[in-house]
Amino acid sequence: MFKFFLCSTAKQAAALAACLEEHRTLYNAALEHRRTAYRKAGVAVRYGEQSADLKHIRADDPGGQGRWSFSSQQATLRRLDKAYRAFFDRVKAGRTPGFPRFKGRGSFDTVEWPKDGDGCRWHSQPEHPTATYVRLQGIGHVRVHQHRRVLGTVKTISVKREGARWFVVLSCDEVPAHPLPATGAVAGIDMGVAWLATTSDGDHLDNQRHLATSASRLAAAQRDLAGKKRGSTRRRKAVARVAALHAKVRRQRLDSAHKAALALVRGYDVIVHEALNVAGMTRRAAPKPDGEGGYLPNGQSAKSGLNKSILDAGWSAFLTILSHKAESAGRQLIAVNPANTSRTCSRCGHCAKDNRVSQAVFRCTGCWHEAHADVNARSTS
Known part of the structure; x- marks a missing residue:
């Protein structure tokens, strides 16, 4: 997957925003269609029926839905269908279902074109000597800040909004692998909060704590936002500032994860890690009813701080990146x-249980072996 910044003009940025908004409207209308049909007539509406209705929707709204790629709109309907199938899979598995929800402006940020050449075209001006462009139906040729070479064959093209910025995301097939020379080394890694990871060799990978570093600036931006009137221009600018700070934290966290994962991949042939359920580890503590209409202390106040530290470390993103690089x-x-x-x-x-003396110290009560707790954990694996 390759992600590049879009150097859009003001007119193109407005068109991208309109495209995203129309796709969000289509998603919500399709969801309402399914809900109403089932509630009033007991009929389950499928993707095929909604896709067939697209032709009439586009014909009735040539200045709105009719401007955009038919294939990208089908991808939005498939996105809803995927959400429905995931809902029923969770019901069958006995998990908390989570019915598909309507998308607000802040929760719908991506439009996908399923095939290069169908409503979109990557590298649409190959004759240009220095710049790269992507062509999007209804928007035009948008310049791309391509900072690295695209490998493989472009399969799908997506446009994503992050704050006030727009990015193009390419999904490619037949991406060639680049095997590294064998090192003969094997390591286990232990994920942590004090350190992002500790290897069985005793090496530590720093946890940069990007969210904690930006906490004061985020708090100031949030206080400024809280004092703005809803719907005002000043509030929109305040929201943009908060979003920009969170986006910066996310980019910093991903950059650190890429560097840490690359260091491990370069140093070891085999890497062993814990199969962590981060979502479960950071879930809120279950309430404890006291039988009299109230609740007993459940430790959530202490757990919330740990949850925040785990999420700031970005374990899931790091392990995903490590998997791809490996x-x-x-x-x-x-x-x-x-x-x-x-x-x-x-x-x-x-x-x-008594072997773990503290967060950092391990001392075996059987053989009195003593080591850093994270190093011992990795050696055990």
Whole structure:
């Protein structure tokens, strides 16, 4: 996947915003259609029926829905259909269902063109000597800040809004791998908060804590936003400032994750990590009713701080990036069950709760082996 900044003009940015808004409207209208049909007639509307209705929708609204690519609108309807299928899969699995919701302006930020050449064209002006352009139906040729070479064959093209910025995202097939020379080294890594990761060799990867670093600026921006009148121009600018700060934190976190993952991939042939359920680890603590209409303390106040630190470290993003880099470099990445790895001695195998003296210290109560807790956990895996 390749992501590039769009150097759009003011007119093109307005057209991109209109395109995104029309696709959001289409998504919400299709969702309302499904809900109403089932509520009033007990009829389940499928993707095929809604896709067939697109022709009439476009004909009735030539200055709105009719301006955009038919294929991109079908992709938006497939996005809704995917949300419905995921809902029913969760129901069958006995998990919390989470019915598909209407999309507000802040929760719909991407439009996809499923095929290069169908309503869009990557590198649409190949004769240009220095610049790269992408052509989008209804928008025109938009200049792209292409900072690296695109490998493989472009399959799908998406446009994504992040704050006030627009990006083009390319999904490619047949991307060639670039195997790295073998090192003969094997390592286990332990994810943490004090350090992003600790290897079984005792090396630490720094946790930059980007959100904590920007906390004061974010708090000031949020206070400024809270004092603005809803619907005002000043409030829109305040919202944009908050969004820009969060976007910067996200870019910093991804940059750190890429660098840390690359260091591991270059240094080891086999990397073992814990199969962490980050969503479950950062879930709110379950309430404890006291039987009298109230609730007992459940430790959520303390847990919320840990949850915030885990999410700031970006474990899920790091492990995803590490997986992609390992595959491209020909490295082997192995996920293991994390149960009791922090309590088990890497020397004698003795497992006990008392082995973990503190967050950083491990001291086996069986053989008295002592080590950094994260290093011991990785050696155990």
